[in-house]
Amino acid sequence: MAAITPDRKIIDILNEKKAAGVKTCLSLEYFPPRTEEGVKNLYARMDRMKGALSPLFTDMTWGAGGSTADLSLELALHAQKTGHVSNLHMTCTNIQAKEGEEDVDPKKAIHDALQAALDGGIRNIVALRGDPPAGEEEWKASEGGFACALDLVKYMRxxxxxxxxxxxxxxxxxxxxxxxxxxxxxxxxxAEKARSSSFDGKTYCCLDADYKKEMDYLKEKVDAGSDLIITQMFFDVEVFKTFVKDCRKWGINCPVVPGLMCINAYGGFKKMTKFCKTRVPADLDAKMDSIKDDAAAVKEFGVEFGVKVCQDLMDSGLIEVLHFYTLNLEKVVYGILDQLKLSDNALALVNEKDAASMVAKGSAWARVGDEVTCEHGKGVVDELLPDGSAVIVISGKDDKVTMAKGAYQKVF
Ligand SMILES: Cc1cc2nc3c(=O)[nH]c(=O)nc-3n(C[C@H](O)[C@H](O)[C@H](O)COP(=O)(O)OP(=O)(O)OC[C@H]3O[C@@H](n4cnc5c(N)ncnc54)[C@H](O)[C@@H]3O)c2cc1C
Known part of the structure; x- marks a missing residue:
């Protein structure tokens, strides 16, 4: 097997590993933190996790609407220089005009960012359309820019x-x-029932006709030159297995890497699943509700659930890589991998004292449903106001207080 150096393509390393009999590789995804202190802490965490887990590759996300463009590139380049096989996310809404700059040519901006990544030795990109910027509901293509991820893949090739x-x-x-x-x-x-979800008494589903369009489009993205698919988070392994089998039916033969969302906190889990309309099996939903007030129990369960999901995926023979959305935290990931014997007492390395600094750049200070503390005690965010202040329901009281941005902190 050739040396695994950071300037190699993931697909080449993966193929070599498979040929050498390696069954399951790991990969880790991080996002750019909001503060300089957060960045410093993240560098230390990425180093620790690399030492403990030897990930095949390391993803760095690209902030919605290009909000973290420079920082994402900087972090991915740092990862590359420190021995990670860096997999930099890049979206079609790439870079916003800086103060004093004229409008940015969107294609040129993406071209320049790709060139800078290449010049710095990065050889792996996740080509994405991107989410709408914070505060906007719908994604809109920039004038003269790319309309979808397929356009970006074609452009890159x-x-x-x-x-x-x-x-x-x-x-x-x-x-x-x-x-x-x-x-x-x-x-x-x-088939529709098996991928449907329910929230607040309503049922949601990607109907068969729409699912077919999604698969046709995915095939186009792969045929245009993609090497690998990384999936959206899921909590029902059967949905993932069906998806991989459908990919094969559609003639999509590249590796399909499951994106695994670690369950770290009740508020985050609820918020994210509702936002993405993710299917949550009834027993998982009931279990999460039963431990919602016990942060340690949620993390413990996050490990138990993660172990079950990963084991099921590995037993299925459908995957080669387990991709963890770490949320820039390590405890649950280590817990899962230690139990699966894919790491050796990595938990001994955990340092999450700095978890509060791992808030994403460009995100709100907290979101509705998050647990926060302020001078009035612990509470839950009930409403976020346009200036960033939050209406907080203080635990154990009926009181609502409005706290300015920065006067309340998320609880991790
Ligand atoms: C693994 C992963 C990593 C992510 N990382 C980031 C990140 O770093 N930064 C970020 O901002 N967002 C990220 N996202 C979120 C992603 O940007 C959003 O989900 C976005 O809404 C869609 O991106 P996409 O690349 O899947 O879009 P596309 O592939 O362009 O598809 C979006 C939708 O449009 C439809 N569509 C588009 N073009 C066509 C066409 N020509 N014909 C038919 N249908 C079409 C597709 O079927 C699909 O429903 C990530 C998502 C995943 C799963």
């Missing part, structure tokens, strides 16, 4: 040839834009 390994996103339950509310759930087919 046209202008950069085979310099980059390319990953794209896949959605086992359908992309959220293709998931609609179902008026009468009794009309759903068995």
């Amino acid at each position: 046209e202008h950069f040839g085979q310099e980059f390994g390319i990953s794209v996103a896949g959605y086992p339950e359908g992309h959220p834009n293709a998931i609609s509310e179902v008026a009468d759930p009794s009309t759903l087919t068995e």
Whole structure:
């Protein structure tokens, strides 16, 4: 096997590992933290996690609407220099004009960012359309820019040839834009039922006809030159297995890497699953509700659940890589991998005292449903006001207080 150096493509290393009999590799995803202190702490954490887990590759996300463009690149380059096989996310809404700058040519901005990544030795890119920037509901293409991830993949192959390994996103339950509310759930087919979700008494599903369009489009993204699919988070392994089998039916033969969201906190889990309309099996939902007030029990359960999911995936023979959305935290990831014997007492290395500094750049200071502390005690965010202040319901009291941005802190 050739040396695994950071300037190699993921797909080449993965193929070599498979040929050498390695069954399961790991990969880790991080996001750019908001503060300089957070960045410093993240560097230390990435180093620790690399030492403990030897990930095949390390992803760095690109902030919604290009809000963290410079920092994402800086972090991915740092990862590259410190021995990670860096997999930099890049979206079609790439870079915002800086103060004093004229409008940015969106294609040139993306080209320049790709060139800077390549010049710094990065050989792996996740080509994405991107989410709308904070505060905006719908994603809009910039004028003269790319309309979707497929355009970006085509552009990269046209202008950069085979310099980059390319990953794209896949959605086992359908992309959220293709998931609609179902008026009468009794009309759903068995396949639709299996990927449907329910929130607040409503049922949502990517209907068969829309799912077919999603798969046709995914095939186009892969045929345009993608090497790898990394999936959206899921909590029902059966949905993922069906998705991989469907990929094969559609003639999509590249590795499909499951994106594993670690369960670290009740508020975050609820918020994210509702936002993405993710299917949450009834027993998982009930379990989470039963421990919602016990942060330590949620983390413990996060490990137990993660172990079950990973074991099921490995037993299925459908995967080669377990990709962890770390949320820039390590305890749950180590807990899962130690129990699976994919790491050796990594938990002994945990240092999450700095967890409060791992808030994403560009994100709100807290979101509705988050647990926070302020001078009045612990509470839960009930409403966020446009200036960043939060209406907080203080625990054990009926009182609501409004606290300015910075006067309340998220509890981790
Ligand atoms: C693994 C992973 C990593 C991510 N990382 C980031 C990140 O770092 N930064 C960030 O901002 N967001 C990230 N996202 C979120 C992602 O940007 C959003 O989900 C976004 O809404 C869609 O991106 P995409 O690349 O899947 O889009 P696309 O592949 O462009 O698809 C989006 C939707 O449009 C439809 N569509 C688009 N073009 C066509 C067409 N020509 N024909 C038919 N249908 C079409 C697709 O079927 C799909 O429903 C990530 C998502 C995943 C799964």
